[in-house]
Amino acid sequence: MSQLLGIIQRLKTLQEQGEQGETQQRFFEYNGKKICEVKYLPKQDTFEIEVMNEKGSTFPFDNIDITAIEIYELLQEANQD
Numbered sequence: 001m002s003q004l005l006g007i008i009q010r011l012k013t014l015q016e017q018g019e020q021g022e023t024q025q026r027f028f029e030y031n032g033k034k035i036c037e038v039k040y041l042p043k044q045d046t047f048e049i050e051v052m053n054e055k056g057s058t059f060p061f062d063n064i065d066i067t068a069i070e071i072y073e074l075l076q077e078a079n080q081d
Contacts, residue, residue: 003075007068011038011047015064018042028071030078036071049074 010026018024018040025039039048047067051057051074061067 004068004072007071008064011040011064011068014038014040014047015042028075030075033078035074035078038067038071 007028010028014024014026019042021042023039023041025037027034028036028038034052036052037050039050040046041048045062047061047064049059049061049067049070051059059070061070
């Protein structure tokens with residue numbers, strides 16, 4: 001399974017758990033270091049990515065695929081560092 005497919009599955013799980021109306025969140029890590037926090041906001045049906053090493057870097061997304069690509073790119077950047 002590709003890394004991107006795994007990310008999409010985790011995001012879909014966030015959506016499913018958010019059906020009760022509560023904001024759901026998950027961290028994505030690389031080698032034990034938190035890279036970003038992703039929240040699913042069910043009232044707006046959007047995802048929000050907060051980049052851990054950049055204060056004030058929060059980005060909203062209304063598409064699960066674009067959200068997954070952004071997370072994938074953040075993890076790839078961490079891999080190159």
